[in-house]
Amino acid sequence: MQNGRADMGLIDIENLSVVFPGGVRAVEGVSLSVGARESYGLVGESGSGKSTILRAICGLAPVSSGSIRIGGEVLRRDRRFAARVQMVFQDPYASLHPRHTLDRTLSEPLAIHGIGDADRRVVQALEQVGLPTSFRFRYPHQLSGGQRQRVAIARALMLEPEILLLDEPTSALDASVQAEVLNLLARLRAERGLTFLMVSHDLAVVDHMCDRVLVMQQGRAVEELPRAALAAAQMQTAYARSLFEASADRML
Amino acid sequence: MTVIEWLRDPNPASRRQARLGQAYLGWLRLRRNPLAMAGLVIIGLLLVVAAFAPWLAPHDPIAQNLQNRLMPPGTAGHWLGTDDFGRDILSRILYGARITLAVIALVAVTAPVLGLIIGTVAGYFGGWVDAVLMRLTDIFLAFPRLILALALVAVLGPGIENAVLAIALTAWPPYARVARAETLTVRNADYIAAIRLQGASAPRIIWGHVVPMCLPSVIIRVTLDMAGVILIAAGLGFLGLGAQPPLSEWGLMISAGRKYLFEQWWVATMPGLAIFIVSLGFNLLGDGLRDVLDPRSSGK
């Protein structure tokens, strides 16, 4: 595990604030740094701003102050960015276009970036995420939730990014399907050397997947914990402790 | 493997098979709705009649025969009677189907496309683009359609082409409204966010990802509006601003029969019935299509 320093992380977020039109302060002064090939978790309850940070990185939420750097560069959300950073959304029922076949969904990124050899790449992508290639021309409504999330992961990997932003990727799934998707993500990370920034409300999932965890509350960073400290219940702040205690049955 | 099995294959082998399979499922849903099927049959008949009018019509639609003026329906050789110039009304209605169909086809390929583009662009970009485009739409919507069409035809000059143009120019605002409303719900969907993250350009997102979601509502709206289009075309014809005599346009025929409405009722009634039946056909089909195409009703 590589320890991300503030000056050498792959993802560097400094003093980030997000204020939505209407004055809702979703994120206030959050800094974090994720090293290359690291897996970093954001936990917190609803309204803690954890998903907003991911959306701000992608340009889906307005950054009102602070900076986001990827590999030392200040962010420009162009095609090159798309090839470096991709996102997997929470709800696989909402993140796939209902009127596009899987083939269309997976080949669209290739078409946008002018990458040829789409047939081979689409088939390969399906195989990578453990879906039968006979599914290629199915529509999302012909798939189960877990299969859809696999497609969403395959789509995110089509452009071979270094960074994957995971927004509660398994919270809409059944426990056994969650296990399969988490295993898939872990395998892909190992194979491709991906960097994960993962949001979850489930401490057990974050603990399983991440090297370091940032606990958030109402838009602010509360405490950063290495994985060992989380498992050993060595948190310094009262809020992180209460969150941990509410999840105590996740130790079983 | 039969064609049906090929269509129902859960694992299609090609894009074409997947699309045809979906169309087949839609057809199955449509087939269960008897009223929609009735509408479809009526429109099918309209198409057949328009295509084969020269073979189906017993007489030349514009050949006058002043000895046979105003014969009542049931007269041998003139089943629906003749008009004031002794022309066979049945033949005129059959040929009139061609004009009606041409008007419908031209309006259907212009107005919805224009409305769709304006509506999706306004909805997707929002802000001042939305404000400008939607105020423009509001201006068009503020006038009653027939009045606006009349004004346009008055400027452009009477004639069937100008009538179509006028109808198309007055018909797009409702489609723009529908498309915009649909776009606003789709715009914030995760799958649009996902494709934006892939670096897609705005035209690509609008055309490839937003428009397919708006299309069903617009298609339903178009079918339901077709009755209105026929009526406006007929109205323009009736007022002498659409098709010009001796063309056998249905509205024009009603207009010509007006003078004889009390004594020779069939001259105006027969084309009126034709308009009524075709309008009904489109309305029934439109209602049925709503059930088939609406993504909310088709379920997951």
Add this chain to the structure above:
Amino acid sequence: MTLLSVQNLRVTFDTEAGRVEAVRGVSFSLGRERLGIVGESGSGKTMTGRSVLRLIRPPGRIEADAMLFDGQDLMKLSERQMRALRGPRIAMVMQDPKYSLNPVMKVGAQLMEGLRQRDRMGAAAARAKAIAALEAVQIRDPARVMEAYPHELSGGMGQRVMIAMMLIPNPDLLIADEPTSALDVTVQAEVLKILDGLVRERGMGLIFISHDLRLVARFCDRVLVMYKGRVVEELAAGDLLQARHPYTQGLLNCLPRIGGDRGPLPGLDRNAEWAR
């Protein structure tokens, strides 16, 4: 003492794709206790809960040898009699309060509606009772909540209001369908504590439907594990970790643990035998 006894419950849907059997011969009985029903999506747990209230819309059909609630066979009651039962005797709390509360009506008005209409109570008495109900679910400033619209409440608050509303007529049986799944963990704990207290104090029966095995194990007295429309295992909640059925074991094992090892999580190999 048995409050509810269900024998051989079946729920079938006749759809265009053919007949779907959502619940296939489920039997259970319930005293004044907390019964958990767990299973994955599609296991039929929600349908089982809804059938007790006969709230299955066509094309769904409910069949059962018997469904005795307090001596009455629910299967034999008319729709009118069922309506009289729903609410005052058997209440239901759904997953998301957002969809269960009327968005254009103040919370107070919604709470008082039943009291005014059904029990013909005066405005002041109804108001006092509604405030008492809100206090019972530990809402600190009930007067403010009474004047709020549902969208002004947080998820946990909304769910408490729902529970308060269901509890006003003092039902004998409460069916809670994933009542805490939309809530944050800390709020979840509070809502569970409230439910727990109500069951103890009022001697209510509770059917707690959830996908969360560990939550049910902690909270309920007895657990039914459902798989594909059948009950595969019934056991005391405390014994859940010693479950014998491979499906229950699989469900438990595939969950990640805090401080667990980070190897691949064991998958759940479904056996066609279990569904028979």
